[in-house]
Amino acid sequence: MIKKWTFLTSVMALLLILTGCEPLLVLDPKGPQAERQASDIMLSIGIMAVIVIVVMVMLGYILIKYRASKQSEDYEPPHLEGNKWVEAICVGIPVLIVAYLSFVSVQSNYIVESAPEGYEEQEPLVIYASSSNWKWHFSYPEQGVETVNYLYIPTDRPIEFKLYSYGPITSFWIPQLGGQKYAMSDMVTTLHLAADSPGEFMGRNANFSGKGFAENTFNVTAMSQDDFDEWVDEVHETAEPLTESEFQQLLEPGHLGQMTFTGTHLEFSPAPEHNHGTNTDSDTNAESEDHSSHHEHHSTDESEHTDHSGH
Amino acid sequence: MEFFERFAIPHPSPAIYASMVAIAVVSIGIVVGLTYFKKWGYLWREWLTTVDHKKIGIMYLISALLMLFRGGADAIMMRAQLATPDAKLLDAQHYNEIFTTHGVVMIMFMAMPFIFAFMNLIVPLQIGARDVAFPRLNALSFWLFFVGAMLFNISFVIGGSPDAGWTSYFPLAGNDFSESVGTNYYMLALQISGIGSLMTGINMCTTILKMRAPGMTLMKMPMFTWSAFIANIIIVFAFPVLTIALLMGTTDRLFGTHFFATTNGGMDMLWANFFWIWGHPEVYILILPAFGIYSEIISTFSRRNLYGYKSMVASMVLISLLSFLVWTHHFFTMGQGALTNSIFSITTMAIAVPTGVKIFNWLFTMWKGKIRFTVPMLYSVAFIPLFTIGGVTGVMLAMSAADYQYHNTMFLVAHFHNTIIPGVVFAMLAGLTYYWPKFFGFMLNEKIGKSTFWLLTVGFVLAFFPMYITGLDGQARRMYTYSEATGFGPLNMVSFVGAALMAIGFVTIVYNVYYSYKNSPRNIGSDPWDARSLEWATHTPVPEYNFARIPQISSSETFWDSKKNGHQLFKGELKEIHMPNNSGVPFIMGVIFFIAGFSFVFALWVPAVIALIGILVCLALRSFEQDHGRHISVEEIKETEAKIGGAK
Numbered sequence: 001m002i003k004k005w006t007f008l009t010s011v012m013a014l015l016l017i018l019t020g021c022e023p024l025l026v027l028d029p030k031g032p033q034a035e036r037q038a039s040d041i042m043l044s045i046g047i048m049a050v051i052v053i054v055v056m057v058m059l060g061y062i063l064i065k066y067r068a069s070k071q072s073e074d075y076e077p078p079h080l081e082g083n084k085w086v087e088a089i090c091v092g093i094p095v096l097i098v099a100y101l102s103f104v105s106v107q108s109n110y111i112v113e114s115a116p117e118g119y120e121e122q123e124p125l126v127i128y129a130s131s132s133n134w135k136w137h138f139s140y141p142e143q144g145v146e147t148v149n150y151l152y153i154p155t156d157r158p159i160e161f162k163l164y165s166y167g168p169i170t171s172f173w174i175p176q177l178g179g180q181k182y183a184m185s186d187m188v189t190t191l192h193l194a195a196d197s198p199g200e201f202m203g204r205n206a207n208f209s210g211k212g213f214a215e216n217t218f219n220v221t222a223m224s225q226d227d228f229d230e231w232v233d234e235v236h237e238t239a240e241p242l243t244e245s246e247f248q249q250l251l252e253p254g255h256l257g258q259m260t261f262t263g264t265h266l267e268f269s270p271a272p273e274h275n276h277g278t279n280t281d282s283d284t285n286a287e288s289e290d291h292s293s294h295h296e297h298h299s300t301d302e303s304e305h306t307d308h309s310g311h
Numbered sequence: 312m313e314f315f316e317r318f319a320i321p322h323p324s325p326a327i328y329a330s331m332v333a334i335a336v337v338s339i340g341i342v343v344g345l346t347y348f349k350k351w352g353y354l355w356r357e358w359l360t361t362v363d364h365k366k367i368g369i370m371y372l373i374s375a376l377l378m379l380f381r382g383g384a385d386a387i388m389m390r391a392q393l394a395t396p397d398a399k400l401l402d403a404q405h406y407n408e409i410f411t412t413h414g415v416v417m418i419m420f421m422a423m424p425f426i427f428a429f430m431n432l433i434v435p436l437q438i439g440a441r442d443v444a445f446p447r448l449n450a451l452s453f454w455l456f457f458v459g460a461m462l463f464n465i466s467f468v469i470g471g472s473p474d475a476g477w478t479s480y481f482p483l484a485g486n487d488f489s490e491s492v493g494t495n496y497y498m499l500a501l502q503i504s505g506i507g508s509l510m511t512g513i514n515m516c517t518t519i520l521k522m523r524a525p526g527m528t529l530m531k532m533p534m535f536t537w538s539a540f541i542a543n544i545i546i547v548f549a550f551p552v553l554t555i556a557l558l559m560g561t562t563d564r565l566f567g568t569h570f571f572a573t574t575n576g577g578m579d580m581l582w583a584n585f586f587w588i589w590g591h592p593e594v595y596i597l598i599l600p601a602f603g604i605y606s607e608i609i610s611t612f613s614r615r616n617l618y619g620y621k622s623m624v625a626s627m628v629l630i631s632l633l634s635f636l637v638w639t640h641h642f643f644t645m646g647q648g649a650l651t652n653s654i655f656s657i658t659t660m661a662i663a664v665p666t667g668v669k670i671f672n673w674l675f676t677m678w679k680g681k682i683r684f685t686v687p688m689l690y691s692v693a694f695i696p697l698f699t700i701g702g703v704t705g706v707m708l709a710m711s712a713a714d715y716q717y718h719n720t721m722f723l724v725a726h727f728h729n730t731i732i733p734g735v736v737f738a739m740l741a742g743l744t745y746y747w748p749k750f751f752g753f754m755l756n757e758k759i760g761k762s763t764f765w766l767l768t769v770g771f772v773l774a775f776f777p778m779y780i781t782g783l784d785g786q787a788r789r790m791y792t793y794s795e796a797t798g799f800g801p802l803n804m805v806s807f808v809g810a811a812l813m814a815i816g817f818v819t820i821v822y823n824v825y826y827s828y829k830n831s832p833r834n835i836g837s838d839p840w841d842a843r844s845l846e847w848a849t850h851t852p853v854p855e856y857n858f859a860r861i862p863q864i865s866s867s868e869t870f871w872d873s874k875k876n877g878h879q880l881f882k883g884e885l886k887e888i889h890m891p892n893n894s895g896v897p898f899i900m901g902v903i904f905f906i907a908g909f910s911f912v913f914a915l916w917v918p919a920v921i922a923l924i925g926i927l928v929c930l931a932l933r934s935f936e937q938d939h940g941r942h943i944s945v946e947e948i949k950e951t952e953a954k955i956g957g958a959k
Contacts, residue, residue: 022798025785026716040713041783048703055699058674063692066613068681077680082619086675087668090622094667098660101710105656108712109649133488163646168483169579171644171719175785179715181644184580185482185573189646206719206787208476210488211403214790 025175030201030222031194032116033178040108047097112179116194119158124192127151127159128264128271131183131205132166133253134212139264143232146242148250148259151220154228155198161191164271166251171207174220180206188271195222215255235260244268317913321471321491322404331468360893362446363855367453368431369750374457375425375739378416379817381464385413387814390774394807396795406791407474408467408493414477415497418593419504420460422731425739426600427456427508430515430539432750436846436853437533439524439862444517446891452507452514454901459504462908466496470913473497476789478590479560481571481582486564492912498561499908505553512546515539524845526864530624533844533867534610534617538603541627542596545634549592556585565914580645587638595634598730599627601738602669605691608741609673611842612688613680616868619672626665633662643711644718652711659709666702670695685840686760690741693768694733701729704779719789722782728775737767740820748839752852753831759823766816773809777802843871848880850955856888859948888943900929 027042029035064070111117115124128139129151138147153159163172163183172191173180176199181191195201198221205216223231242261247269250256320327345351358366388409392401401409431449435442443449466472473493475484484494519540523532532540559570560582569577610617617623639647639655673695682688704726708717717723740763748754778786786799793799837851848870849858860881865872872878907922909915 024780024783026783034716037713037716040710041707041716044707044710044713048707051703052696052699055670055674056696059692059695062674062677063682066677066680066682068614068683071681075681077613077615079616080618080675080679081616082622082672086671087619087622090668090671091664094664098663098706101706102657102660105660105710105712106649106653108710109653109656112712112715113649113652168488169480173719173787175716179644179712180718181646181715182642184645186577186579187646202785204785204787208407208480208483208719208789210474210483211407213407214403214792 025202029176029178030199031177031196032118033112033193034176036108036111036117037179040104043104044101047101051097113192115158115160115192119156119194122158124158124160125154126162127153128162128164128266129172129183130164130166130265130271131170131172131209131216132251133168133210134205134216135250135254135256136172136203136205136216136218137250137265138218139266140232141264141266143235144263145232145235145239146261146264148256149218150258151203151218152228152231153195153220153222154225155195155222157225158192158194161193162271163189163191168209169207170205170209170216172203173206174201174203176201177220182207186272188273198222198224198227212253212255219258236262317492318469320468322402322408324405327467334468355895356893359898360450360895362442362450362891362893362897364431364435364443364446364449365750365853365855367449368428368433370453371424371428371431371456372743374460375421375428376820378421378424378460382413382416382421383814383817385409385416387810389413390803390807390810392791393793393803395804396793396797396800398792401791403791404474407476407789408472410789411473411476411479411493411497412463412467415463415473415501416460417731418477418597419501420456420463422597422735422739423504423508424456424460425735426542426597427452427511429535429600429604429739429742429746430511430543432746433846434515434518434536434539435522436749436849436857437536437844438519438522438527439845439858439864440518440522441857441888442891443514444522445514447894447897448510448514450894450897451900452511454897455507455510455904456504458901458905458908459500459502459507462503462905462912463496463500466493466500470496478583478586480586481560481563481579482573484560484564484582485572495561495564495912498557498564499911502554502557502561503904503908505550505557508546509550509554512543512550515543516547519543524862524864527869530621531864531867531869533846534606534620534623535600535603535844537624538599538601538606538627541631542599545592545596545599545631548635549589549596552585553589556582556589559585561911565911580642583642583645584638587641588635591638591641592631592634594727594730595630597735599630601735602627604738604742604745605673605694606676607842607844608687608691608745609676611745611840612683612685612691613677614683614841615676615678615680616843616871617672618675618678619668620867622668623672626668629665630662633658633665637662640709640711640714642718643714656709656711660706663702663706670699670702685744686755686757686764687741687745689761689764690737690744693764694737694741697733697737697768697771698730701726701733704729717782719787720782721778721786721788724788725775725778725782728778732771732775740764740767743820745840746846748835749846749851749853752835753827753833754835754839755823755827756831759819759826763816763819763823766812766819770809770812770814770816774806774813775809777805777809838870843868845870848873850952852955854951854955856890856943856948859885859888859952885945885948887945888948889940890943891940892938894938896929896933900926903929 027038029038126142128141130137136149138151140146161172163181164187165183165185167185170183171180172183174193177193177195181189183189201220201222203218203220205213209216239260239262241263242265247265345354358370361367388401389406392398392406471491471493473479473496475489475494479494479497482488519536562568563570563572569575571577571579571582573579606617606623636658637655639651640659643652708714708723708726744755744760781799781802784799786793786797835851837849838847845862848862860883862869862880863882865878869878869880873880903922903925907919907926910919910922
């Protein structure tokens with residue numbers, strides 16, 4: 001038994017050395033949501049480690065003390081029924097732990113499902129992130145920009161991702177900014193993220209979606225609001241507009257590099273509504289109008305944000 | 312020619328052609344061997360037509376071991392492909408097929424028959440019955456499972472394997488994104504074996520409720536029987552959901568319905584909900600009987616009664632109820648909002664409480680005991696800390712906000728292997744070693760058994776613990792490759808080494824069976840482990856009628872009482888024993904189900920309709936059949952008893 005535990009410890013030590021050089025992505029948060037999740041993870045690892053250690057110590061003690069080779073030939077173990085107090089403790093302590101973790105979990109649920117902490121006051125930047133086999137399309141209705149397989153975001157501003165899919169269920173995930181959420185073809189889901197500091201992050205589809213799944217990744221670059229605005233201006237000067245036929249070609253299964261367009265596909269291929277794809281044509285048109293008015297609303301607000309960005 | 316093209320493999324590779332040749336050679340070998348040794352009659356009389364729960368149990372056991380190697384081969388290929396960055400061993404399509412079949416084979420065709428094997432072998436003996444309640448239905452259950460497994464396994468040489476994951480989420484599993492017949496195989500094979508499982512559930516519940524020996528109240532049942540009882544109740548409630556979901560999926564794929572489509576009012580997430588309403592109880596169907604086996608083994612080798620019998624039962628009942636209230640935790644990230652996630656987060660964490668009670672009860676069973684480190688006990692001792700780690704990582708996953716980061720990553724893969732391997736697989740191997748002498752009349756070699764144990768345990772730790780780390784580092788599951796820049800390489804290599812050790816460990820089990828068959832002594836008596844419950848009270852090998860006289864029960868450890876406290880187990884005169892007749896109908900129905908399943912997979916409507924009519928004819932014939940079974944005379948019983956060790 002002792003041999004076994006020394007072995008296990010050395011294995012764990014080895015793993016720590018192997019990974020010690022760089023912090024793990026999930027535990028190296030760059031935004032408030034990922035931070036909350038990382039702190040939940042560390043908290044639960046701590047509590048769980050105590051439980052595992054308690055069980056292991058009890059087991060080790062019992063195995064060493066009551067092994068047959070240590071006892072006399074004629075020792076006959078007693079007949080013991082359950083003891084009320086022992087069982088009450090065995091139920092009570094786990095109940096307390098679970099109750100505490102439930103409390104934390106519920107609290108965190110509401111936090112990650114709303115605007116990032118510290119950014120509640122700001123108007124969020126809305127980005128539509130849609131997946132097709134096996135690419136990501138990012139539409140910035142407010143800026144009139146669309147990119148493929150890369151994402152530029154301003155720091156210190158809440159970002160509201162509207163997720164949906166042109167195909168199988170995918171899952172939009174930028175580990176260092178926050179946890180993932182599904183993108184589905186018959187409804188739009190919302191993910192709230194924010195980046196605290198500039199940097200480059202890995203983003204990917206985490207949900208298996210067929211042959212090209214492994215390479216279904218995108219690059220995320222967070223930059224200051226000024227740099228972001230500069231990039232938007234540059235796109236408007238250099239990029240071609242996105243046409244409907246071009247977009248249809250982009251949707252064909254396969255992999256593409258990074259691409260940039262002006263205008264968004266939302267204008268001719270709007271995001272699905274929550275009523276599971278039963279829209280009639282007139283509904284769809286009405287929606288796209290809704291979207292554009294929504295965008296105008298954002299762009300009028302934009303100047304305000306720029307003013308606030310100094311805070 | 313066009314007709315035959317549909318049977319071709321969409322993505323052939325040398326390995327698949329080699330497998331085709333191997334399958335052909337083995338099949339011809341079996342046929343030639345059976346003919347040469349004139350064993351066709353023996354095979355038909357003793358096995359294909361048997362309704363004896365012990366023989367059916369042994370057939371489940373053999374099937375489970377075969378499938379363990381099939382699923383294991385898939386696993387080692389996956390680990391080899393991921394061992395180094397940018398590896399070219401498998402392409403994306405093959406990798407997708409392999410992880411799909413690995414999951415399905417291991418859950419449906421390895422773990423399920425393994426627990427059914429033990430339920431069949433042990434439950435009637437533990438309750439002092441002569442067979443299950445419906446022996447012929449039991450045979451049908453086995454053959455449905457078996458042909459389901461065979462149907463699934465031929466997919467990779469005829470028409471192509473399923474490739475949408477063992478969860479087979481729509482719309483990926485729909486015709487638009489999975490064009491090959493692979494997913495049809497998935498739907499039909501699971502449907503057929505699932506019907507078999509449902510019938511086993513009904514059969515076992517009836518057996519346990521109606522056929523216990525006199526004196527055995529529910530609270531005097533041995534713990535394995537309790538666990539089997541609860542697992543079968545879960546089966547009865549959970550499997551109909553799978554049946555209907557698979558039926559809807561099949562009609563979506565074959566008849567153009569839109570249940571799970573994303574257009575015309577269909578709803579893709581409906582499949583995910585149905586799948587996990589069955590799928591989560593399914594994991595408890597697997598783990599509860601494993602808990603039962605551990606309870607028997609820990610108690611026997613600690614020479615102690617099971618501590619906290621009542622709380623053990625209560626915790627299993629609670630787990631079975633909670634198991635139906637947690638399915639949404641498989642997709643916290645679907646976007647159903649904070650309230651729903653909070654509710655399911657709490658119900659999921661609540662399962663930790665009854666499970667914790669069980670862990671402590673096992674510890675207290677060893678307390679003041681006299682612990683012998685036999686092979687079954689080694690598995691049980693390793694199970695406690697390893698399963699605790701699997702359990703607490705489950706609690707971590709249950710924290711839904713944090714789950715947004717764990718979901719779909721190797722962390723999750725590490726967690727569920729961490730519960731299934733030390734939980735279910737170790738229990739099955741412990742049970743295999745523990746019960747082997749009861750059914751085969753000799754012990755498995757302890758020394759080889761211990762090396763198997765160490766290879767598997769060390770291999771397990773090396774293979775799966777690194778995944779917790781790569782998961783937190785952003786390695787998604789089901790990726791067929793990754794770039795060097797991700798830094799996942801070294802830890803995946805460690806995983807591969809662990810998987811290789813486990814593979815060697817599983818091979819040593821086969822070697823152990825061969826070695827022990829050759830060398831183990833046969834004079835081991837009927838109670839080689841000095842055990843406590845009723846299954847050890849009858850002879851080894853077990854006569855077909857199990858007990859010459861029905862035992863009288865005093866406690867949950869009646870056999871121990873009879874050994875130590877002078878309880879008289881068998882009273883009264885020998886009487887004629889009523890036994891069921893063998894029947895070839897279950898096997899024939901199995902074959903017809905196979906034809907029906909295969910025809911549906913390839914949309915061959917004529918044979919499909921003929922096969923369905925054949926099934927109905929079998930059912931109708933059965934309901935008009937008069938079969939009152941047969942009687943074994945007192946003389947015959949005396950003769951058998953004298954031959955296998957004197958009447959007890």
